[in-house]
Amino acid sequence: MPNDSRFRRLPDPGRRAVAIVFDGRAVQAREGDSVAAAILAAGIAVTRRTPVSGAPRGPYCMMGVCFDCLVEIDGMPNCQACMVEVREGMRVRLMAGARGPGADLQGSKADD
Amino acid sequence: MTERVPLVVIGAGPAGLSAAAEATAAGVETLLLDEQAVPGGQIYRAVGRANPDRRTILGADYADGAGLLPVLKSSQLDYRPGASVWQVTPEREVFYTVAGKATAVRAARMVLATGAMERPMPFPGWTLPGVMSAGAAQILLKSSGLVPDGEVVLAGSGPLLFLIANQILNAGGRIAGLVETTPRGNLARALPYLPGLLRLPAYLGKGLALLARLRRAKVPYFRGARDLTAHGGTQVEALRFTAGGRTHELPCQILLLHQGVAPNVQITRALGLTHDWDAVPRCWRPRLDAWGGTELEGIAVAGDGGGILGAAASAHQGRLAGLQAACRLGKLNEAERDARTGAHRRALSAQRAARPFLDRLYRPAGAFLDPPGETIVCRCEEVTAAQIRGFVGLGCLGPNQAKAFGRAGMGPCQGRLCGLTVSEIMARTRGVGVQDVGAYRVRPPIKPVTLAELAAMDEDDG
Amino acid sequence: MGETEFAVIGGGLVGMAVAFGLQREGRRVTVFDEGDVAYRASRGNFGLVWVQGKGVGMPDYARWSRLSAALWPELAAELQEDTGLDLELRQPGGFDICLTEEGLAAAAARLDTLHTQLDGDYPFEVLGHNRLREMLPAIGPQVAGAIYGPEDGHTNPLVLLRALTTAFTRRGGAIENGAPVRDIEPQSSGFRIGSDPGWRAEKVVLCAGLGNAQLAPMVGMHAPVKPNRGQVLICERVKPFLPYPTAQIRQVGEGAVQIGDSKEDVGFDDGTTPQVMAAIAKRAVRIFPLLENLRVVRAWGALRVMSPDGHPIYDQSRRHPGAYLVTCHSGVTLAASHALRLAPWIAGGAPPVPYLETFGAERFAVSPPA
Numbered sequence: 001m002p003n004d005s006r007f008r009r010l011p012d013p014g015r016r017a018v019a020i021v022f023d024g025r026a027v028q029a030r031e032g033d034s035v036a037a038a039i040l041a042a043g044i045a046v047t048r049r050t051p052v053s054g055a056p057r058g059p060y061c062m063m064g065v066c067f068d069c070l071v072e073i074d075g076m077p078n079c080q081a082c083m084v085e086v087r088e089g090m091r092v093r094l095m096a097g098a099r100g101p102g103a104d105l106q107g108s109k110a111d112d
Numbered sequence: 113m114t115e116r117v118p119l120v121v122i123g124a125g126p127a128g129l130s131a132a133a134e135a136t137a138a139g140v141e142t143l144l145l146d147e148q149a150v151p152g153g154q155i156y157r158a159v160g161r162a163n164p165d166r167r168t169i170l171g172a173d174y175a176d177g178a179g180l181l182p183v184l185k186s187s188q189l190d191y192r193p194g195a196s197v198w199q200v201t202p203e204r205e206v207f208y209t210v211a212g213k214a215t216a217v218r219a220a221r222m223v224l225a226t227g228a229m230e231r232p233m234p235f236p237g238w239t240l241p242g243v244m245s246a247g248a249a250q251i252l253l254k255s256s257g258l259v260p261d262g263e264v265v266l267a268g269s270g271p272l273l274f275l276i277a278n279q280i281l282n283a284g285g286r287i288a289g290l291v292e293t294t295p296r297g298n299l300a301r302a303l304p305y306l307p308g309l310l311r312l313p314a315y316l317g318k319g320l321a322l323l324a325r326l327r328r329a330k331v332p333y334f335r336g337a338r339d340l341t342a343h344g345g346t347q348v349e350a351l352r353f354t355a356g357g358r359t360h361e362l363p364c365q366i367l368l369l370h371q372g373v374a375p376n377v378q379i380t381r382a383l384g385l386t387h388d389w390d391a392v393p394r395c396w397r398p399r400l401d402a403w404g405g406t407e408l409e410g411i412a413v414a415g416d417g418g419g420i421l422g423a424a425a426s427a428h429q430g431r432l433a434g435l436q437a438a439c440r441l442g443k444l445n446e447a448e449r450d451a452r453t454g455a456h457r458r459a460l461s462a463q464r465a466a467r468p469f470l471d472r473l474y475r476p477a478g479a480f481l482d483p484p485g486e487t488i489v490c491r492c493e494e495v496t497a498a499q500i501r502g503f504v505g506l507g508c509l510g511p512n513q514a515k516a517f518g519r520a521g522m523g524p525c526q527g528r529l530c531g532l533t534v535s536e537i538m539a540r541t542r543g544v545g546v547q548d549v550g551a552y553r554v555r556p557p558i559k560p561v562t563l564a565e566l567a568a569m570d571e572d573d574g
Numbered sequence: 575m576g577e578t579e580f581a582v583i584g585g586g587l588v589g590m591a592v593a594f595g596l597q598r599e600g601r602r603v604t605v606f607d608e609g610d611v612a613y614r615a616s617r618g619n620f621g622l623v624w625v626q627g628k629g630v631g632m633p634d635y636a637r638w639s640r641l642s643a644a645l646w647p648e649l650a651a652e653l654q655e656d657t658g659l660d661l662e663l664r665q666p667g668g669f670d671i672c673l674t675e676e677g678l679a680a681a682a683a684r685l686d687t688l689h690t691q692l693d694g695d696y697p698f699e700v701l702g703h704n705r706l707r708e709m710l711p712a713i714g715p716q717v718a719g720a721i722y723g724p725e726d727g728h729t730n731p732l733v734l735l736r737a738l739t740t741a742f743t744r745r746g747g748a749i750e751n752g753a754p755v756r757d758i759e760p761q762s763s764g765f766r767i768g769s770d771p772g773w774r775a776e777k778v779v780l781c782a783g784l785g786n787a788q789l790a791p792m793v794g795m796h797a798p799v800k801p802n803r804g805q806v807l808i809c810e811r812v813k814p815f816l817p818y819p820t821a822q823i824r825q826v827g828e829g830a831v832q833i834g835d836s837k838e839d840v841g842f843d844d845g846t847t848p849q850v851m852a853a854i855a856k857r858a859v860r861i862f863p864l865l866e867n868l869r870v871v872r873a874w875g876a877l878r879v880m881s882p883d884g885h886p887i888y889d890q891s892r893r894h895p896g897a898y899l900v901t902c903h904s905g906v907t908l909a910a911s912h913a914l915r916l917a918p919w920i921a922g923g924a925p926p927v928p929y930l931e932t933f934g935a936e937r938f939a940v941s942p943p944a
Contacts, residue, residue, distance in 0.1 A: 009257055
C-alpha cells in the first residue's frame with residue numbers, strides 16, 4: 001500500500017486480497033471492497049474530472065446518491081465506483097470529462 | 113412475459129428486511145430487491161460479514177442488525193442484491209437491472225423501503241476531493257474496514273456526527289477537530305420537548321456517553337461554527353470557519369460533513385404521490401396511512417423513506433407493512449394481523465415521541481440550507497446558489513422552472529443531492545415556505561439505465 | 575388593478591417570443607404565466623429548428639417555417655447580444671432517418687409533394703444507406719437511408735426560453751406568474767384579465783398552448799387544440815460524435831444525447847411509460863448501434879399543442895378587436911417568425927406575409943364539430 005493514503009486498513013484476516021488496476025497502476029484491494037473504497041485505500045482521491053468545468057471530484061456519499069465517484073470499469077464509462085465490488089483483474093480508469101458515445105467492453109482488457 | 117410476484121420489497125435495510133420477514137413468515141412469496149451487494153441497508157451495512165472486532169468498534173446498535181438477517185434463509189424469499197431499480201409504475205411494475213441485465217416484474221403488493229440519505233451540506237469548497245459525507249466514512253469502515261487517517265475533521269450537526277467520531281476513535285483513528293454548526297438557540301427551542309425524548313431513556317444516556325468519550329480523547333471541539341469554507345487544490349487541505357468570535361483554520365486531509373438525514377423519496381416522487389413538507393426536520397415525506405400505505409393501492413412505504421425515525425422504528429414499520437401485505441394477500445386474517453401489531457405500534461409511538469426534541473435540537477443552520485452565492489449547489493451541473501437566486505429574479509417560482517433555466521438537477525444524480533437545497537434557496541429568496549415552492553418533478557428512469565437495457569424491455573420484437 | 579397595453583397569456587416559447595417581439599417594438603407588455611408545475615411543452619420539446627416535411631397540404635406553412643429558419647440566426651444573435659446567452663444554434667442541415675425502405679420511400683414521396691406544391695423551390699435530398707454513412711458514419715446496418723434537408727438545424731430550447739425571458743424583462747417587460755389565467759372579459763375598451771381584481775389590458779394575445787381552447791371563446795375566437803404526447807429520452811453527456819441534428823436523435827450543445835420522440839394521443843397525461851421508452855431506446859440503438867451502452871439519465875413526457883391539421887393558428891378576433899390568438903406545436907422553429915414578424919403585426923403593423931390569413935381558425939369551421 002502506498003503511504004499517501006488518507007485511509008488506514010483495519011486487519012481483516014478473513015478477506016482475500018484482490019488485485020485491480022487503476023489507470024495502469026496496480027492496486028491491492030480486498031474482497032468485498034467497492035471500487036471506490038479500493039481506490040481511496042490506495043491513496044487515490046480524484047476519481048473524475050467533471051464534464052462541465054474539468055474540476056476534480058472524488059467519492060462523496062459512498063452510497064450511490066451523488067454520482068461523483070464515476071469511473072470507467074472494464075471499458076464501461078461512468079460507473080458508480082461505490083456501487084461496484086472489485087473483481088480480480090478489474091481495470092479502472094479516471095473519467096476525464098465527458099465519455100465517448102460507445103464503450104469498449106472487450107478491448108479494455110488488452111491495453112495498459 | 114413480465115414475471116408476476118405477490119410481494120416486492122425494495123430495500124434490504126431494517127424496514128425492508130423486517131417487512132420481508134413478516135410476509136415470508138406468513139407464507140407470502142417475496143421478492144427482495146436491494147441496490148447494495150450485501151444486506152443491511154446503510155445503517156447495518158455489511159453486518160453479516162463484520163468480524164467481532166469490527167462489531168466492537170461500531171458498537172452494539174450496529175451489531176444488533178445481524179438479528180435481521182435470518183429472513184434471507186427463508187424459502188419464501190427471493191433476495192436479489194445489486195439490483196438497481198430504475199422504474200416503478202403506479203400499476204406496480206418494477207423495472208430493475210442486475211449486472212447489466214434488465215428485468216421487469218409485476219407485484220400484487222409492494223413495500224418501498226428505500227431509507228434515508230444524508231442531507232446535503234453545501235458551502236464553498238464542499239466539492240473538493242477528500243470532502244465526504246460522514247456517512248460515507250462510516251460506510252468505508254463498515255464494509256471495508258477503512259479508517260480515515262492523518263488529520264480528520266468532522267463538521268456539521270446531528271447525532272450521527274458524534275457517533276461516527278466515536279467509531280473513528282474506537283478504530284484507533286485521530287480527530288483533528290469536531291466543528292459543530294448547530295445554531296446555539298436550538299437547545300432552548302428543543303427543551304420543551306424533552307419529556308418526549310425521555311420515553312427513550314437509553315437514547316439520552318448514549319448521547320451523553322458519546323460526548324464524554326470525545327472529551328476524554330481531547331478532541332478539539334468547536335461549537336456554533338459559521339462561515340465554513342473548504343480549501344485545497346485538487347484535494348481538501350483545510351477547513352476555515354468562525355467560532356467564538358474568531359476565525360479558525362484547521363488543516364485536514366479528510367473533511368467529513370453531516371447535517372442530518374432526509375427521506376429518500378425518489379421512488380415515491382416518481383410515482384407522483386403527494387408529499388408534505390416537514391418544516392421542523394426540513395424534508396419532504398410521502399403521505400402515508402397507519403400501515404405505511406400510500407395513496408396508491410397496494411404500495412406501502414416503510415422506514416425512513418416515509419419520514420426519519422431511525423433504524424429501530426424502521427424495523428417496526430417494516431413489520432407492520434409486512435403484516436398488512438400478508439393480510440391483504442389473504443395469508444393472515446385481520447384478527448391474526450392485529451394480534452401481532454401491538455408491540456410494534458407501542459415501540460413506534462415511543463420513537464415518534466422523541467423526534468420533536470431531536471428535530472429541533474439538530475435543526476440545520478440556515479447558512480447550510482441557503483448557502484453563500486459562490487457555493488456549488490448542483491454538483492453534477494455545477495450550478496451555484498447565486499445562479500438559483502438569479503432564476504428567481506427572472507420569475508422562476510419553483511425548482512422545475514429553475515431546472516429548465518439553469519440545468520440544476522439535470523445531471524446523473526437526477527436532483528437527489530441538490531433538490532432540498534434548491535427548494536430551500538428559492539423559498540428563502542421568494543420569502544415563502546418550501547411547500548409553496550415545491551420540489552423537482554422526478555421522472556423515470558430513477559437510476560441511469562443503458563439504452564440496451566431499456567430496449568430489452570420492448571416486448572414488440574418486430 | 576394592474577394595467578398594461580398588451581397582455582400576453584402564457585410564458586412558454588410562443589408567449590415569450592411574441593412578448594419579446596412586442597417589447598422590441600416599444601410596446602408595454604405583461605406576460606401572465608402559470609406556476610412551477612404546469613403542462614409545459616416548452617420544457618419538453620426536442621429543440622429542432624426544422625423545415626423538412628412540414629406543410630404537406632398547406633404550402634404556406636412550409637413557407638412560414640422556412641422563413642423562420644432563415645430568420646433564426648438574426649434572433650439568436652440579437653438574444654445573445656441582449657443576454658450573453660449562447661443559444662447553441664446550428665443549422666448544418668438535418669436528417670430524417672428511416673429504418674425501412676418503405677419508410678424512406680414514404681418520406682421521399684411527402685417531400686416530392688411539397689416540392690411540387692412550392693413550384694420546385696424546396697431543397698432536399700434522398701440518401702440511401704451508403705450515401706448516408708458517408709455523412710453519418712455511426713449509422714447501423716439496419717438503417718435504410720434518410721432525407722437530408724439543408725435548411726434544418728437545432729438549438730437549445732431551454733436556453734431559448736431563458737434568453738427570451740431575460741431579454742424581455744431587461745427591455746422592461748413584466749411577468750405576472752403563479753396562477754393560470756382563467757377569465758378574460760372583453761370590455762367597452764380593452765379587456766379584463768383574470769379576476770379579484772384582475773388586470774386591464776388594451777390588447778390581449780392568447781399564447782396559452784392547450785389553455786387556448788378554453789380562453790379563445792371568451793374573446794370570440796376558436797382554438798380547437800388538443801394534446802399529443804411526446805416522450806423524449808435524455809442520455810449522458812458524450813464527446814461530440816453527431817455533427818448534424820436528426821429528427822430522431824440529436825446531440826445537444828453540452829454533449830447530452832437526446833432521443834425522441836413518440837406521438838401519442840393520450841389526453842392530458844404528460845407522464846412517461848416504460849413501453850414507449852423501451853421502443854424509443856430500441857429505435858435509437860438500431861440507428862446508432864454504438865450508443866447501446868449509453869445511459870439514459872432522464873425521460874420526459876410533454877404535450878404538443880395540436881390543431882386539427884397540425885398547423886399553426888394565427889387569428890385576431892373580429893367580434894372583439896384587439897384579441898389575438900397564437901398557437902402552434904413548433905414553438906422553437908417558429909420562434910424567429912413569431913418574435914420578428916408576427917409580433918410587429920400584432921403591434922399594429924402590416925401583415926408580415928401575404929398568406930397570413932391562411933392560418934386563421936376559420937379553416938376549421940367547415941369541418942363538422944368534433
